[in-house]
Amino acid sequence: MKHFYCNHSLHKTGNHSCPKIRHFFLGFLLWLAATVLSLQPAVSIASSSTAVNQKSSAEYLEALQIANAFLWAWTNRDAEAGLKLMSNRLRAQVKDDAGLRQFIVGLSNPHHQAFEIGSGRKQNAGRYSFQVTVYELYEGEQFGIGYKSTIEVVREGSNWKIDRLPRSSDNQ
Secondary structure, three states: OOEEEEOOEEEEOOOOOOHHHHHHHHHHHHHHHHHHHHHHHHHHHHHHOOOOOOOOOHHHHHHHHHHHHHHHHHHOOOHHHHHHOEOHHHHHHHOOHHHHHHHHHOOOOOEEEEEEEEEEEEEEOOEEEEEEEEEEEOOOOOOOEEEEEEEEEEEEOOEEEEEEOOOOOOOO
16 A cells, blocks of 8 residues: 655545645646536537538529618618619509608608518529518617518519518508
């Protein structure tokens, strides 16, 4: 049996009454626990990451960019920019540029506040649809109103245009 010296007295190995051994043992356990716990967030972040290594076609990204630009114009009440992004078919169907302009500008209360664009879906060659939520907020209110719907983007020649408007309080 091995013997070692602790506090100038002889102790047998395994006797945990020695303060130096207890101090070393507790220090080691604390170091081990801290090391394991410090690795936990990195493991959790890596395992819960929702990043997907997904490739999107240039066509999809161009359509998405137009949907984003149109909804940005809607949020900022920029009628000129919004009208330029609408398809000929949509403008002919509505037959009222003043009505389309009013859709983009909206009311003073509620005002257009924000939007979210979900994943898009190819409908056919040259047409994509995107799930969107547009938000409006009444002045002085704590909560806005969200309208979930679909926006469609279509290729007209070499350009992408909005072919279906999202739902909002202006066109329910």
